[in-house]
Amino acid sequence: MDIAQLGQYVVNGMMLGIIYAMVAVGFTLFFGVLDVIKFSHGDVLMLGAFTGYAVYLGLGALGIEASWLQLALVVIASVLAMAGVGALIARFVVLPLRGAPAFNTLLITLMTGMVLRECVRLFFPAGSNPKPFPRLLPDTQWAFDGFALRLDSVLLFAAGCAAIAGVHLLINHTRLGLAIRAVAQDSETARVMGIGFESIVLLTFALGSGLAALAGVMNGLYYNEINFGMGLLLAVIGFSAAIVGGLGSIYGAILGGFLFAALQTLGAVALPFGSAYKDVFAFAVVILIIAIKPTGLIAERSSERV
Amino acid sequence: MAAVPNDLLTVVPRGARPWLPGVLGLAVVAVLLGAFFYAESEWEVGVLLAIAAALGLAAPRVPLLASAETAWRARPRLFAWLALLAALGLIGLFREEHLALLMLATALFHIAACMGLNVQFGYCGVVNFAGAAFFGIGCYTAAMLAGHAALPTALIFVLGGACAALIGCVLLVPVLRTRGHYAALVTLAFGVLFRSFMEVNDTFGGPQGVKLPDMTLFGWALAMPPEWFGLDWSFYVNYALLGLALVAGLFVLLSRLERSWIGLALDVVRLDETAAATFGVQLTRWKIFAFVLGNFLMGVAGAMYAVMIAFVAPSSFTLGDSLILVSIVVLGGVGNQWGLLPAVVIVMLVPEKLQFIQEYRFLLYGLLVIAILLFKPDGLLPRRLRRYGTEEAA
Numbered sequence: 001m002d003i004a005q006l007g008q009y010v011v012n013g014m015m016l017g018i019i020y021a022m023v024a025v026g027f028t029l030f031f032g033v034l035d036v037i038k039f040s041h042g043d044v045l046m047l048g049a050f051t052g053y054a055v056y057l058g059l060g061a062l063g064i065e066a067s068w069l070q071l072a073l074v075v076i077a078s079v080l081a082m083a084g085v086g087a088l089i090a091r092f093v094v095l096p097l098r099g100a101p102a103f104n105t106l107l108i109t110l111m112t113g114m115v116l117r118e119c120v121r122l123f124f125p126a127g128s129n130p131k132p133f134p135r136l137l138p139d140t141q142w143a144f145d146g147f148a149l150r151l152d153s154v155l156l157f158a159a160g161c162a163a164i165a166g167v168h169l170l171i172n173h174t175r176l177g178l179a180i181r182a183v184a185q186d187s188e189t190a191r192v193m194g195i196g197f198e199s200i201v202l203l204t205f206a207l208g209s210g211l212a213a214l215a216g217v218m219n220g221l222y223y224n225e226i227n228f229g230m231g232l233l234l235a236v237i238g239f240s241a242a243i244v245g246g247l248g249s250i251y252g253a254i255l256g257g258f259l260f261a262a263l264q265t266l267g268a269v270a271l272p273f274g275s276a277y278k279d280v281f282a283f284a285v286v287i288l289i290i291a292i293k294p295t296g297l298i299a300e301r302s303s304e305r306v
Numbered sequence: 307m308a309a310v311p312n313d314l315l316t317v318v319p320r321g322a323r324p325w326l327p328g329v330l331g332l333a334v335v336a337v338l339l340g341a342f343f344y345a346e347s348e349w350e351v352g353v354l355l356a357i358a359a360a361l362g363l364a365a366p367r368v369p370l371l372a373s374a375e376t377a378w379r380a381r382p383r384l385f386a387w388l389a390l391l392a393a394l395g396l397i398g399l400f401r402e403e404h405l406a407l408l409m410l411a412t413a414l415f416h417i418a419a420c421m422g423l424n425v426q427f428g429y430c431g432v433v434n435f436a437g438a439a440f441f442g443i444g445c446y447t448a449a450m451l452a453g454h455a456a457l458p459t460a461l462i463f464v465l466g467g468a469c470a471a472l473i474g475c476v477l478l479v480p481v482l483r484t485r486g487h488y489a490a491l492v493t494l495a496f497g498v499l500f501r502s503f504m505e506v507n508d509t510f511g512g513p514q515g516v517k518l519p520d521m522t523l524f525g526w527a528l529a530m531p532p533e534w535f536g537l538d539w540s541f542y543v544n545y546a547l548l549g550l551a552l553v554a555g556l557f558v559l560l561s562r563l564e565r566s567w568i569g570l571a572l573d574v575v576r577l578d579e580t581a582a583a584t585f586g587v588q589l590t591r592w593k594i595f596a597f598v599l600g601n602f603l604m605g606v607a608g609a610m611y612a613v614m615i616a617f618v619a620p621s622s623f624t625l626g627d628s629l630i631l632v633s634i635v636v637l638g639g640v641g642n643q644w645g646l647l648p649a650v651v652i653v654m655l656v657p658e659k660l661q662f663i664q665e666y667r668f669l670l671y672g673l674l675v676i677a678i679l680l681f682k683p684d685g686l687l688p689r690r691l692r693r694y695g696t697e698e699a700a
Contacts, residue, residue, distance in 0.1 A: 093680075100683050104636070107636055111672040122665065232625065240494075290488060291479045291483060
């Protein structure tokens with residue numbers, strides 16, 4: 001393998017990693033405040049990408065052509081809309097099932113994801129076909145010895161890192177973050193201290209879903225194609241990443257996301273049968289890691305032990 | 307439930323005929339089910355569903371219907387036999403209808419697979435989101451053995467289950483070491499892994515799948531129309547009977563298992579691991595038992611299903627299919643084998659009948675499961691406490 005091909009694999013892997021990490025951070029946030037897995041997360045991401053696409057079409061119809069303005073409006077609209085959707089899902093699907101077995105929450109959010117997916121397939125115009133996502137980023141390329149680094153990849157990667165860093169700052173250095181951490185640590189005590197439990201939960205879900213919407217738009221910008229089924233596999237991978245890293249830890253989610261992307265890339269590069277088995281390989285290693293470290297690589301600080 | 311204040315203290319009055327409302331209730335269910343298979347037009351199906359929903363909602367409040375339930379609970383063995391007879395009657399009634407029998411047999415094989423899931427997380431609390439994968443392992447085992455080895459069909463069914471159980475053992479270490487969401491991930495990842503493996507693998511037919519030859523079970527040609535009683539039968543009647551025999555056999559086996567000390571041990575493991583360990587119940591042993599037995603049952607059901615449809619392809623074993631199996635169990639009421647019946651009708655049969663909602667069926671069915679989880683989280687027929695000391699305990 002020559003250096004150009006290797007470079008291409010590394011860039012691809014990094015992009016996958018940052019998107020997986022963003023999805024996994026969402027899972028870990030929700031798990032932190034409510035101890036639930038919201039499996040509709042991947043489909044919220046997909047809906048975010050479709051919202052962005054719809055906004056782009058709308059802007060085109062309005063005659064707004066400047067691509068930086070289009071990009072800004074697409075991102076803002078999609079993030080805000082998905083933050084709203086996330087809060088609605090939390091309010092009407094996840095919160096009513098507090099106290100029910102964790103299994104029921106998992107199932108109801110899986111079903112919510114299916115409903116979102118089906119709604120896009122049925123009610124978005126020609127929603128069952130893949131849609132060409134516009135190229136809104138500059139298409140500059142730098143050539144290094146046969147390997148071309150695209151500027152848009154660099155920008156997307158930087159945007160992903162900035163978003164995760166922003167969430168991290170918000171959680172660790174603001175009053176809102178303090179409230180989120182308080183609810184995550186002990187929701188009863190947090191309530192006694194005057195923290196509005198429900199509003200914090202809704203805000204956290206809005207935050208995680210907004211992050212997913214950004215990841216969806218980034219996914220669209222990188223691959224220039226979106227389809228209604230893209231969310232399910234991303235949800236499974238994001239969930240795997242969050243679990244392998246250790247639920248409840250942002251660093252764990254980032255680690256897990258990049259680890260999964262690295263495994264997929266490694267599977268595509270190193271396995272003798274070619275890239276067909278990359279998912280099989282990645283999931284097999286995930287199962288193996290869970291068998292060796294059952295609480296994930298970065299364990300929760302207070303895991304239930306007897 | 308309101309009419310039965312306390313499960314443990316329900317007393318059937320002496321001299322009353324407690325079985326009469328029970329028989330009537332069973333007859334109503336059988337007639338509705340028969341009419342459902344018979345119904346051709348969509349509005350007929352709609353009317354039947356409305357009637358069934360109304361009866362279901364009214365059941366706890368109308369004394370006659372409530373006493374039917376009491377009768378079923380008082381004489382479970384008698385009514386299980388009657389239900390079997392009713393099912394045989396339905397099969398006899400639809401002996402020439404290919405489609406009705408195919409639907410019935412499909413439903414029965416899926417009920418059997420869900421019974422396996424019920425053992426896993428209904429009894430023992432071991433979650434499994436890879437039901438379709440274990441079902442699929444059974445299917446592929448049957449396809450491979452039927453195509454490449456001259457083994458008796460009965461042995462193929464058993465080997466289908468054995469393969470599923472054996473491959474499931476690979477997951478034992480992670481499943482046993484993890485809890486909650488972490489355990490859910492292990493099976494979820496395995497389900498995705500299985501499907502992508504089957505898609506890219508040429509040995510097992512790849513995405514195009516594998517065909518199965520016609521099979522003979524102890525001299526009984528399964529793919530030929532039988533000639534019983536000088537009547538015309540569809541060949542699907544063989545599979546419907548096979549499925550019914552499997553479900554009935556498993557029902558007997560699992561209800562005895564549930565009543566035995568094994569069932570108690572499994573329940574304790576599910577409800578409180580710490581207490582179970584304190585009282586000397588071996589957590590590891592019972593989790594392995596439930597996981598392996600459940601996978602075995604799913605594999606057997608899969609092998610039989612594969613022989614029926616004579617074609618196996620990876621697209622039938624997606625995450626969505628695993629979720630359908632899990633939804634059937636949750637809808638019916640986790641741990642209650644009877645609950646699987648209405649659940650399988652709602653999840654698998656109604657969309658087949660209502661072709662005009664075919665396009666919207668996943669949407670409607672997702673909304674339905676959400677509604678059930680929000681408003682009736684114990685499922686349609688919640689599992690009841692065991693009752694020792696009644697006539698059935700003898």
